[in-house]
Amino acid sequence: MLPKLRPQEAQWVGRTCLGSVNLKGRSFLTLKDFNPDEIKHILWMSADLKQRIKHEGQYLPLLQGKSIGMIFEKRSTRTRLSTETGFALLGGHPCFLTSQDIHLGVNESSKDTARVLSSLTDIVLARVYSHSTLEELNQEAYVPIINGLSDLYHPIQILADLLTLQEHYGSLRGLTVSWIGDGTNVLHSLMMSLAKLGVNLRIATPKGYEPDATVTQEAMHLAKQFGTELHLFSEPMAAAQGSNVLVTDTWVSMGQEDEKKKRLKDFHGYQITMQTGSVAAPDWTFLHCLPRKSEEVDDEVFYSPRSLVFPEAENRKWTIMGLIVCILTDYSPQIPKLKF
Incomplete structure (x- = not known):
């Protein structure tokens, strides 16, 4: 069952990545919220981007003009580099925010942070301590939120x-x-x-x-x-x-x-x-x-x-790219469907 759309997400209803799979505008907090076809579609999209960009040398600026806010309460190697390099490779602009740059719920409430980032970026990835922080961001944001890691899930x-x-x-x-x-x-x-x-x-x-x-x-x-x-x-x-x-x-x-x-x-x-x-x-x-x-x-x-x-570890990059392309664009995979 699809999670309830926030009012600000209503504009995306009916717009799909491909066929009956609709991920445009969806947040990604836990795989619990995604059905088999949706998970398979993300993997298919990821394999497509890997094939076309890595193996065929194509340039696909699918995220040109878009930006991502990356909140990191915890340090990271793979999550940061995969998201930064992947988003940039697709023509977008990643913005990295550490706990020194943004103190969630300290200098500014999570509610206010979510609303500010919604007006400045197209999507937010947050790597946090408490899963409830992600849920609060998701409740208040006008853009999709991706779970970069929480105490409960690492999707x-x-x-x-x-x-x-x-x-x-x-x-x-x-x-x-x-x-x-x-x-x-x-x-x-x-x-x-x-x-x-x-x-x-x-x-x-x-x-x-x-x-x-x-x-x-x-x-x-x-x-x-x-x-x-x-x-x-x-x-x-x-x-x-x-x-x-x-x-x-x-x-x-x-x-x-x-x-x-x-x-x-x-x-x-x-x-x-x-x-x-x-x-x-x-x-x-x-x-x-x-x-x-x-x-x-x-x-x-x-x-x-x-x-x-x-x-x-390398596939952290291609899958975060595939996920974000599904969430922010209407691009459809060009390679044959994967046989799961």
């Missing part, structure tokens, strides 16, 4: 993951992904999207580090609705059994540095190694959103041919 990372797996395996339906690590925002976004694409999910977290209960309940509903499997374990080897894709993330997120010693102890045995892969499917691969630390995955796996982490 733009999952778009890159999905495009990477689509490129590697040729299709997504029927794959099994195993998450081995903390119940983070990245996992939450996987839980809100994989079932919609026919992908099974197996999760292993230490006790006390499980994904959010509300997100888990919704994911269980999605698995039932789309006929996929969702299993939760506390043993990494159990989760890795028969999996096509092994995934992990940081054990100590930004803001959790004081818990590092305890977390490293609690996650003992969760490092992904070739032994973990020994119980996975013969074609298993590895993903990590980066930055990576050696306790999460050893060098043998991380730098092996099974590791897709660097194509995954």
Whole structure:
């Protein structure tokens, strides 16, 4: 079901990226709000831009005359560079705002910030601590808001993951992904999207580090609705059994540095190694959103041919470009539809 449009978004009703998929003017806070066809369309758009720009050398100034406001409460490498370079490559102007430039809710309320940026930019990407900050921005803004990361979700990372797996395996339906690590925002976004694409999910977290209960309940509903499997374990080897894709993330997120010693102890045995892969499917691969630390995955796996982490990082650029083109333009993909 489509999220309710704000009054200021009414002008976009009926205008579509292609066919029945309507993303023009939509905000992107969580993949929970997007149906299978919409997610597939974003990936198709991303693959199209990658093919035409990277491989064919075409210049597509689809965002000429447009600007994006980029709010970053948290530091970033991939999110900042992918958005800045991608938006500029399409002819637009990115504006980067750190916590030193804009103090959300401190020097100026989030409500006022949203309204000011709406009058100065065409779209806003915000990387914040609290998901409620994004929701407030989205409530008050007159332009679309993209979640660049929050404590609850990291949906733009999952778009890159999905495009990477689509490129590697040729299709997504029927794959099994195993998450081995903390119940983070990245996992939450996987839980809100994989079932919609026919992908099974197996999760292993230490006790006390499980994904959010509300997100888990919704994911269980999605698995039932789309006929996929969702299993939760506390043993990494159990989760890795028969999996096509092994995934992990940081054990100590930004803001959790004081818990590092305890977390490293609690996650003992969760490092992904070739032994973990020994119980996975013969074609298993590895993903990590980066930055990576050696306790999460050893060098043998991380730098092996099974590791897709660097194509995954590059695809952060093509997928954010694809998403924004869908939201701001009427451009339609020129390459054949992907076979998901």
